Amino acid sequence: MRLARPVRLALVATATVATLALTACGSGSSSGGGAAAGAPKAGGTVTYALDVEPTCFDLQVNPQGITGDIERGVVDSLVTIDAKGAFHPWLATSWKVAPDLKSYTFTLRDGVKFTDGTPFDAAAVKANFDRVADPKTKSQYAATLLGPYSGTEVIDPHTVKVSFSKPFSPFLQGASTPNLGFYSPKSLTRGPDALCAGGSSIVGTGPYVFTGYTKGQSVTLTKNPAYNWAPQSASHTGAAYLDKVVFRFLTEDPVRTGAVTSGQVDIATSISPSDIKTVQADKNLTIRKVEDAGGTYAIYINTVRGATADVRVRKAIQLGTDIDQIVKTVYFGQYQRSWSPLTPSTPSYDKSLEGSLKYDPAQANKLLDEAGWTGRDAQGYRTKDGKRLTVDWPWNPPHTREQRAVVAQAIQADLKKVGIDISHPALDIGAFVALAGTGQYDLYDFSWTRFDPDILRGFFNSASTPATGGQNAANLKDPRVDEWTDAGAATLDTAKRAELYAKVQRQVTLTDAAVLPIYVPTKLVAVSSHVAGLAVDPNGKPLLYDTYRS
Amino acid sequence: MTSTSTTALPRPLPPGPGTGAEPAARRGLTGRTVALAVARRAGSALAVLLGAATTAFAALQLLPGDPVAIILGPSTMASAQVRDQIRHDLGLGDPVVVQYLHYLGRLLHGDLGWSYQLQQPVSALIGDQLMPTVQLALAAIVVAVVLAVLSAVMTAGRHPALRAVASFWELVSVSTPPFWLGILLLTVLSFKIHAFPVAGAQGFGALVLPALTLGLPVAGILGQVLREGLEAALEQPFVTTARARGLSQTGIRARHALRHAAAGLVTLSGWLAGTLLGGAVLVEKVFARPGIGALTLQAVSSRDMPVVMGVVMLSALVFVAISTAVDLLYLVIDPRLRTD
Numbered sequence: 001m002r003l004a005r006p007v008r009l010a011l012v013a014t015a016t017v018a019t020l021a022l023t024a025c026g027s028g029s030s031s032g033g034g035a036a037a038g039a040p041k042a043g044g045t046v047t048y049a050l051d052v053e054p055t056c057f058d059l060q061v062n063p064q065g066i067t068g069d070i071e072r073g074v075v076d077s078l079v080t081i082d083a084k085g086a087f088h089p090w091l092a093t094s095w096k097v098a099p100d101l102k103s104y105t106f107t108l109r110d111g112v113k114f115t116d117g118t119p120f121d122a123a124a125v126k127a128n129f130d131r132v133a134d135p136k137t138k139s140q141y142a143a144t145l146l147g148p149y150s151g152t153e154v155i156d157p158h159t160v161k162v163s164f165s166k167p168f169s170p171f172l173q174g175a176s177t178p179n180l181g182f183y184s185p186k187s188l189t190r191g192p193d194a195l196c197a198g199g200s201s202i203v204g205t206g207p208y209v210f211t212g213y214t215k216g217q218s219v220t221l222t223k224n225p226a227y228n229w230a231p232q233s234a235s236h237t238g239a240a241y242l243d244k245v246v247f248r249f250l251t252e253d254p255v256r257t258g259a260v261t262s263g264q265v266d267i268a269t270s271i272s273p274s275d276i277k278t279v280q281a282d283k284n285l286t287i288r289k290v291e292d293a294g295g296t297y298a299i300y301i302n303t304v305r306g307a308t309a310d311v312r313v314r315k316a317i318q319l320g321t322d323i324d325q326i327v328k329t330v331y332f333g334q335y336q337r338s339w340s341p342l343t344p345s346t347p348s349y350d351k352s353l354e355g356s357l358k359y360d361p362a363q364a365n366k367l368l369d370e371a372g373w374t375g376r377d378a379q380g381y382r383t384k385d386g387k388r389l390t391v392d393w394p395w396n397p398p399h400t401r402e403q404r405a406v407v408a409q410a411i412q413a414d415l416k417k418v419g420i421d422i423s424h425p426a427l428d429i430g431a432f433v434a435l436a437g438t439g440q441y442d443l444y445d446f447s448w449t450r451f452d453p454d455i456l457r458g459f460f461n462s463a464s465t466p467a468t469g470g471q472n473a474a475n476l477k478d479p480r481v482d483e484w485t486d487a488g489a490a491t492l493d494t495a496k497r498a499e500l501y502a503k504v505q506r507q508v509t510l511t512d513a514a515v516l517p518i519y520v521p522t523k524l525v526a527v528s529s530h531v532a533g534l535a536v537d538p539n540g541k542p543l544l545y546d547t548y549r550s
Numbered sequence: 551m552t553s554t555s556t557t558a559l560p561r562p563l564p565p566g567p568g569t570g571a572e573p574a575a576r577r578g579l580t581g582r583t584v585a586l587a588v589a590r591r592a593g594s595a596l597a598v599l600l601g602a603a604t605t606a607f608a609a610l611q612l613l614p615g616d617p618v619a620i621i622l623g624p625s626t627m628a629s630a631q632v633r634d635q636i637r638h639d640l641g642l643g644d645p646v647v648v649q650y651l652h653y654l655g656r657l658l659h660g661d662l663g664w665s666y667q668l669q670q671p672v673s674a675l676i677g678d679q680l681m682p683t684v685q686l687a688l689a690a691i692v693v694a695v696v697l698a699v700l701s702a703v704m705t706a707g708r709h710p711a712l713r714a715v716a717s718f719w720e721l722v723s724v725s726t727p728p729f730w731l732g733i734l735l736l737t738v739l740s741f742k743i744h745a746f747p748v749a750g751a752q753g754f755g756a757l758v759l760p761a762l763t764l765g766l767p768v769a770g771i772l773g774q775v776l777r778e779g780l781e782a783a784l785e786q787p788f789v790t791t792a793r794a795r796g797l798s799q800t801g802i803r804a805r806h807a808l809r810h811a812a813a814g815l816v817t818l819s820g821w822l823a824g825t826l827l828g829g830a831v832l833v834e835k836v837f838a839r840p841g842i843g844a845l846t847l848q849a850v851s852s853r854d855m856p857v858v859m860g861v862v863m864l865s866a867l868v869f870v871a872i873s874t875a876v877d878l879l880y881l882v883i884d885p886r887l888r889t890d
Contacts, residue, residue: 055667055852063626135631138639144627196669215678216840250748250838254733258741259748398851399624429853430615433624437616446624458627471627 040236044549045244046531048542049256049268053216053249057198059179060132063141065449065540068178069269070219070247072541073240075181075204078106078125079172080231081451083538085347085494087172090231091120091182091205101167101490108158112229114184116203122160126152127185129162137192145174167490169497170454177539181206205229207240207545219247221544234545235533241548260285260526267531269542271524273334279526289334290523290536293346295448295455296338297404299393299411299516300473307389308442312371313420314513317391317443318357320364320418326410327519330403334524338517340505341459345538347494348453348501353509357517364418373419382419390421393443396432404445407518436473439466444473447521451538453501457485459515460508474514481507587878595870602866603657606859607650613853617642620853621666640666662863663856665849672860675845683841686764686833687826689757693765698772702811703803706780716773723770728829732763732836748838760837764829768822775818779811786810816876823872827865 050069056062059071078092092106112120132142133149143149148166155161164171174180184203187195194201198213207230208221227239248265250256253272260268261282271279271287279285301314308314327337336344339353368382368389375383382389395408412422422443427435435441448455448471457464462477464470481504488500508514527534533546613620618636622628637643641652656663662672705716739745739759747756783789784807792802830843842861849857 053848055848056669058669061669063628135635138628138632138635140622140626140628140632143629143632193664193669193671214840215675216682216834216844217838248838252733252836252838255736255748255836255838258736262741262744262748264740264744264748396624428614429620429624430613432615433619434615436624437619468630 040241040533040546040548041550042239042241042548043243044241045246046242046267046544046547046549047246047248047265048544049248049250049259049265051251051253051256051270053251054198056196057202057210057213058192058195059181060128060142060183061137061139061192061196068539068541070221071181071202071204071210072178072206072537073208073221073245073544074202074206074210075178075183076112076206076229077177077181078175080233081173081176081538082233083345085173085451085538087176088232090176091229095172097172097492101169101492102165103161103163104171105155105159105161108160109229110158112205113226114182114186114203114205115209115224115226116184116186118184118186118203120182120205121157122154123157124182124185125160125162126154127188128182129180131188132180142179145170145177145180147171147174169489169492170452172492173450173452173454176451178541208245217249221245221247230545234543236546240545241533242544245544245547257526260528263528266528267534268526269523271526273332273524276332276334276524279524284529285526286529288525288527288536290525290540291336291343291345292447292449292521292523292540293343293451293538295341295446295450295459296343297402297445297447297518297521298338298341299443299445299518300459301514301516302439302442302444302473302475303477303512303514304475305439306392306442307373308391310371311513312367313373313389316364316367316371316418317415317420318513318516319360319367320420321411321414321516322359323357323516323518324359326407326414330406330410331519335522336520338520340509340517341456341515342453342501342505343520346451346453348488348498350502350505352502353505356510361418368418368420376419379421380419381416381421388421389419390423391415391442392440393422393424393445394427394432394435394441395424395445396429397426398429399432402521408445437466439475445518446471446473449521449540451540453497454485454489456501456504456508457489460504461485474508474512476508476512476514478507478512481512583881584878587881588874591874591877595874598870599863599866602862603654603859604650606862607653610855610859611646617853617855623852657863662860665854665857667849667852667854668857672856675857676842676860676864679840679842679845682839683827683830683834683843685757686760686830686839686841689761690765690768690826690829691822693761694768694772697765697769698776699808701769701773702776702780703800703808706777706803706807707784713777716777720770720773723766726767728763728767728832729836731766732759732833735759735763736836756837756839760833760839763836764826764833767829768825772815772818775814776808776811779814780807783807783810816879819872819876820869823868824865827868 050066052064052066054062054064054067054070057067057071059067059075076091078090079087080090081087091109091112093109095104095106097104108120108122108125114120118124129146129149129152131137132139133146147168147170148164150163150165153161153163162171182205183195187201187203190201198210198219200211202210207224207227209224210219211222212220222244223240223242225239228237230237250259253275256268257271257275257278259265261278263284276287279287301308301317303309303314323337327335339356340350342349373382373384373389377383377388393408395405397405408424412424415422436444458471460472460474460476460478460481462472462482464472465475466473484500484504488497491497509517530549531547532550533548535543535546537543618633621636622633641649660673662676664670665672665675668675701716701720705712736748736759740748746759780803789802789807792806827842830841831847832843833839834841834843835847842864845857846861848854849861
């Protein structure tokens with residue numbers, strides 16, 4: 001099956017075509033090869049400015065998304081995933097899923113070699129997965145992608161069986177991410193510090209080789225000339241076009257914007273929405289919006305503590321907040337508001353929720369009256385039995401990005417109008433995690449990137465409470481939600497999953513009022529007109545294999 | 551700041567005839583004086599280092615929150631098993647006294663421990679990141695000294711309007727936040743006029759803007775101290791003598807008065823080291839340069855305590871080394887301080 005690229009940078013040049021040799025790749029539907037004018041050229045370097053520097057380059061240990069962004073070109077995965085959530089061959093040419101979803105048997109591609117010369121085979125798969133699952137590895141993210149992993153069996157050099165102790169449908173999606181990509185078994189023996197330090201210790205099978213890292217400055221990837229096993233979703237075969245990719249760490253927003261507008265870097269990610277006008281005015285740059293898949297930026301409302309234990313108070317918080325206005329103002333109209341705990345690009349997103357939570361202060365006031373918060377104190381906040389309606393929302397500044405503190409102030413102001421006092425103390429990380437771990441908050445906010453609706457199980461299943469290291473920040477205990485999320489993890493039937501997860505989204509948002517979805521996390525990427533063929537996969541990782549200089 | 555520093559100075563060299571102070575200094579400095587002074591200083595230096603190590607360790611213990619939860623951050627999916635493994639590997643289950651003694655024991659062997667977040671030995675991290683910061687600091691010192699000397703020599707004791715201009719730019723440079731200054735310099739000299747590369751530590755061109763950003767505020771302070779010193783020196787009788795011998799005004803300033811005024815700068819060395827280390831944090835962040843400052847910032851914001859403690863030890867060491875050197879230097883400069 002030949003696939004269209006999931007997403008493609010529309011590098012449509014402006015009217016001055018004469019100066020541009022290349023206007024190809026304008027549409028998102030070309031299949032394979034640069035269509036029409038100007039074939040892709042090999043050679044050259046692309047400089048890519050990133051906003052975060054990873055603390056550790058070991059994909060199997062480090063939970064930061066940025067590590068995967070950098071190493072997507074260095075490691076390959078068993079499968080690829082398309083925008084609809086369907087899986088396609090990559091290092092695995094085919095696979096069989098056991099009917100109980102407790103084991104997956106992969107047939108591996110022949111002739112694949114790591115860049116240190118080691119062949120990629122069933123033993124390499126086993127060595128990598130076993131290392132991820134080993135508690136000694138201290139994997140903070142990759143291990144969760146393996147879930148209830150029970151082991152990998154080498155059936156023959158090209159056949160491998162991965163088993164789980166429970167039905168585990170999210171596995172194939174996990175297997176498509178760089179975090180379950182493959183390092184050379186030889187490099188795994190060099191010790192965790194060598195892998196964490198990056199550079200030549202990181203050895204994969206990918207189109208690029210990790211050749212250099214200067215801490216505080218840059219990462220250099222160079223072309224792997226032997227590469228010949230690109231997935232079908234790529235538009236060419238053989239080695240990558242670029243000789244070199246340099247990732248520069250420019251953590252300051254104005255510096256990143258300045259670097260790309262002055263042509264000192266070719267691509268800059270995470271452009272601040274306030275800088276977008278400057279970048280759009282530049283004829284040599286195109287802005288590309290990449291909306292993350294996964295958990296939207298949302299506020300989870302504690303269903304078991306204080307005033308928010310009453311569903312009417314939770315609903316009043318949802319209805320008393322003018323999210324449309326807040327998101328539009330704070331993000332200069334660049335980010336979409338969200339309606340569901342999932343973002344629209346996530347499989348099984350329930351589109352019918354859109355428009356369901358409208359700003360309605362009158363209804364919010366009515367609900368609060370019904371809940372018995374009828375008194376008013378001198379500051380105008382509601383009271384019940386002499387106690388003020390206070391909602392605790394602790395936060396930690398270093399872990400708060402994208403103007404989220406401003407969003408919080410706006411929410412605070414809106415809810416004051418209906419008589420709710422939002423207490424929003426800025427806490428040191430130590431004090432913050434102490435409160436978070438013990439559930440001593442009424443509101444808790446976060447976003448989470450993953451291209452699989454199974455994250456809803458982490459967010460709302462009662463087995464996943466913060467006390468046990470889970471993400472159910474609302475402490476929701478709804479037997480129906482538990483049943484649906486468990487059933488979703490036990491089936492790969494897309495239609496069945498869509499139905500189950502739609503029910504979950506509706507239930508937690510409208511019935512339980514356990515979540516207040518705010519906005520869809522979006523990366524604004526500025527790309528120079530000299531760069532073509534850059535794509536982003538559904539997992540949100542940049543694909544530099546088809547990228548070339550024009 | 552300025553006035554206290556200048557009054558804290560040991561009085562400059564006794565006004566000798568011309569440049570005759572140095573031979574006298576050399577005469578009175580015996581090996582024994584030096585050895586005693588060095589031994590005394592080394593003893594107190596050790597005490598300071600032990601104090602710094604203990605304070606750093608105590609600070610770590612007093613911080614609220616579970617260290618493992620802090621290392622993992624607020625949004626994590628790490629399992630209980632992973633948490634236990636981290637706790638075990640870092641020895642966080644041991645009693646505090648045992649942890650403290652282990653820590654001191656490792657320090658004695660020159661082992662600063664392993665970074666929680668970067669999973670590298672702290673000594674290797676500091677070793678790798680030290681050179682770029684040293685380069686930056688030296689370049690900033692050159693910028694600061696050149697600008698301060700120029701400004702002071704040209705304006706000290708001259709027309710009030712000229713002095714007003716000088717103190718104005720000094721005030722501006724001292725009060726400008728380095729963060730903003732860096733962005734401003736980048737915007738003008740890198741984004742608009744493509745004179746310098748945006749960031750990074752590749753070659754001389756990339757060092758100019760960071761060195762200016764770090765050096766300018768220092769130049770402001772040094773310039774003020776230097777001008778006050780110069781003006782004091784210019785009122786000394788030997789200046790009149792030199793003038794009577796027919797030396798030019800500029801010659802006197804550059805060759806004689808400046809030398810006296812510069813003695814005041816020696817006292818500022820400790821302050822200078824602190825300012826440069828602190829300033830490096832901001833400058834390295836804005837210009838995306840590798841270095842100790844960038845490392846410190848990353849370590850502090852992620853609560854990577856072994857790295858923070860390593861940097862504390864490094865700064866303590868730098869301060870102790872500088873103040874020891876300065877104390878010994880006074881013995882060379884000012885014979886009146888030699889008690890034997």
